[in-house]
Amino acid sequence: xxxxxxxxxxxxxxxxxxxxxxxxxxxxxxxxxxxxxxxxxxxxxxxxxxxxxxxxxxxxxxxxxxxxxxxxxxxxxxxxxxxxxxxxxxxxxxxxxxxxxxxxxxxxxxxxxxxxxxxxxxxxxxxxxxxxxxxxxxxxxxxxxxxxxxxxxxxxxxxxxxxxxxxxxxxxxxxxxxxxxxxxxxxxxxxxxxxxxxxxxxxxxxxxxxxxxxxxxxxxxxxxxxxxxxxxxxxxxxxxxxxxxxxxxxxxxxxxxxxxxxxxxxxxxxxxxxxxxxxxxxxxxxxxxxxxxxxxxxxxxxxxxxxxxxxxxxxxxxxxxxxxxxxxxxxxxxxxxxxxxxxxxxxxxxxxxxxxxxxxxxxxxxx
Numbered sequence: 001x002x003x004x005x006x007x008x009x010x011x012x013x014x015x016x017x018x019x020x021x022x023x024x025x026x027x028x029x030x031x032x033x034x035x036x037x038x039x040x041x042x043x044x045x046x047x048x049x050x051x052x053x054x055x056x057x058x059x060x061x062x063x064x065x066x067x068x069x070x071x072x073x074x075x076x077x078x079x080x081x082x083x084x085x086x087x088x089x090x091x092x093x094x095x096x097x098x099x100x101x102x103x104x105x106x107x108x109x110x111x112x113x114x115x116x117x118x119x120x121x122x123x124x125x126x127x128x129x130x131x132x133x134x135x136x137x138x139x140x141x142x143x144x145x146x147x148x149x150x151x152x153x154x155x156x157x158x159x160x161x162x163x164x165x166x167x168x169x170x171x172x173x174x175x176x177x178x179x180x181x182x183x184x185x186x187x188x189x190x191x192x193x194x195x196x197x198x199x200x201x202x203x204x205x206x207x208x209x210x211x212x213x214x215x216x217x218x219x220x221x222x223x224x225x226x227x228x229x230x231x232x233x234x235x236x237x238x239x240x241x242x243x244x245x246x247x248x249x250x251x252x253x254x255x256x257x258x259x260x261x262x263x264x265x266x267x268x269x270x271x272x273x274x275x276x277x278x279x280x281x282x283x284x285x286x287x288x289x290x291x292x293x294x295x296x297x298x299x300x301x302x303x304x305x306x307x308x309x310x311x312x313x314x315x316x317x318x319x320x321x322x323x324x325x326x327x328x329x330x331x332x333x334x335x336x337x338x339x340x341x342x343x344x345x346x347x348x349x350x351x352x353x354x355x356x357x358x359x360x361x362x363x364x365x366x367x
Contacts, residue, residue, distance in 0.1 A: 018045070018094075023087035030085045033067040049084045049361055050081065056097075057090035058083035104146050105152040112143050112162055113316065116150055123320045124347055126150035131354040148165040164172075187291060194356060195284045201276060201307055204298040214238040215273035216362050217295075218311035219260070221251060222318060229329035231337060232259045235314045236271070239360035240352065242336035242344045243313055256282040257289045268365060274298060274306055317344060 018026070022043055029039045036054065040047040051367050062275035063086030072078035106113045112133075119129045126147035137143040208216035216237045221230045232245035243266065264272055272295040277283050279299050286297040300307040324331070343360040352360055 008130065008271075013215040017354065018043075018049065020091050023053075023090050026053065027085055029085040029088075030054075030066050031064040032070075035068065036080065053090070054074075054080055054085060057093045060084060060086055060088050062086040062089040068179075070317070087317055103151060105142075112145060113153075115143070116153070120150075120154075123242075123317075126154075127350060128348050132348050135348075135354060143148055160340075161322050173333060179344050193279055193281075193284075195286060196279060199286075199296065199298050201298050201300050204274055204276065208237065208276075211238045213273065215267075216270040217264075217275045218308040219271075219275055219277050219345055220308065220311050220315060221256070221280065222315055222322065222324070223328040225325060229269060232256060232263065232273075232316055233311060233318065234260075234263055235310045236357075236361070239357045239364065240310060240314075241361045242341045242355040244318075244335055244341045246329070246332070246334040250335070251282055253282050257285050260289050261292045264289070264295055269294060271364065275298060276311075278308070295365065314344070 063084035
C-alpha cells in the first residue's frame, strides 16, 4: 500500500478527472476488495468520481470483480461491486467517450440559439431563459438548455461565443468588477427629520413584512450623471411589479410627490396599502400623496437599504439600462421609462415560481 501512495504523488490531472495512473491504482484496490469510499479516499478524489468511473467503464469480461460483490447482502449497495474493472479497458472507453463529437445545442443557425440570444438581448438572465424554455417547450427537449450551457456559450468562445452577438449585455448586472464595502453607519441613530413623525417602518402593518398581502410598495430615486437628473422607482413587494416615473425638471418634494401620485393611481385602491421610502428630503410633503391616494408612507432607518430589499434589487437591474454615473435621465421621457418597466415586468422571476410580475399583478387585479 505504501508503494501505491507514493505513486499517487506523481499523478497529475484536473480535479475530478482520472488519469491512467489513477485507473491502475483503482484496479488494484478494486481487486483487493476495497469499497468505493475507501478507494476515493486513497486516490484523493470525490466518492462520486470513483462511483461514476466504475459505472461507466466497468466490464463483465475484462478485469477482476470486487470480492465485495460476493460478500455483501443482495441489494442496491452490492450491485456496483459485481462488475469487473481493468485500467487498460477503462482508459480505452474513457478516451473514446472524450473523442466523441458533441454538437453544441447553441451552435449558430439553430432555432434554440436564436431564442436564447433574443432573451439575452432583452437582459434576461440565463436562469430565467432556461426556466422559460422548459415551460414553453415542455414537450420539445431539443429546444431546452440548462443555464450553465448558456453561461458557457457567453463566456467560452469554443462553446458558442454568444457574447459576439450581444451588443447590450454586460457580464455583471451591476457593472462593477468587485464588491464594494458596506456602510458601517447602519446602526446610526434615526435622524430627526420632522416629516417622519410616527411613520417609522416599525409601525408599518405587519402584513407587509411577509409579502402575503399585496399592495405594499417600496420606492426610491435613482440618480443620474453628476447628480443632475433622477427618476422615481416603485416596486410592489408581493409581485415585484415595477413602475418608473420621469422627473424632467427637478427632484424637489413637490415634483416627486406629483409623479408618485400619478403612478400610484394607475393601481386600484386595494393595491395601494403602503409605501416604504428612505428618509430623503424629497418625501417632506408626503401627506399630500397620502391624501390623494389613501396610501400611507413609512420610512426606513438611515443607511439601511435592506429594509427596502426589493427596491434595491430593482434599482440594480435598472443599471443594465442606465449605467451608473454616466446616464442623464433627462434624455428619456415617461414613454421610454414605461417601456423599460414593461421589459422588467415581463421577465420570469425565480422567486415567483418563474411567473412574471405582470402575470402576478394581472391575477390580483382580476381576482
